Amino acid sequence: MPEFESVRTTAEAIGRITCIKTGEEIGLLYQWDNGETQAALYDDGIPSTQVCSDHSAEPDVGVKHG
Template sequence: MTPQARLTGEPIMRILCKKTDTLVGYLYQWNNGDLQPAWLNDSMSDVRYAPMLEAA
């Protein structure tokens, strides 16, 4: 964790369940470089990270 305040964050990766391949959260990167998962429900350990889909 950095001493600089977290002011803004953006999702940089999708967090997907390895078993069902369903979306379970997003990985955010904050303005100070910190990374933080944001879970849609309960946190999970058996996950994989995938790049964000680009808008068409």
């Protein structure tokens, strides 16, 4: 049985994801204890997730873009 190098156990929300057209919050960006990041997008109240381990996370919390 293969061993996994990095096992995810806990995650912390590190940023909010907002729609660039409406400014509405559409999800959260999480960072796992092994350094991987994961986006959790809201879908009618039910979060859906996407793992983004190949991308560096630069949180953009509270910044509004014009």
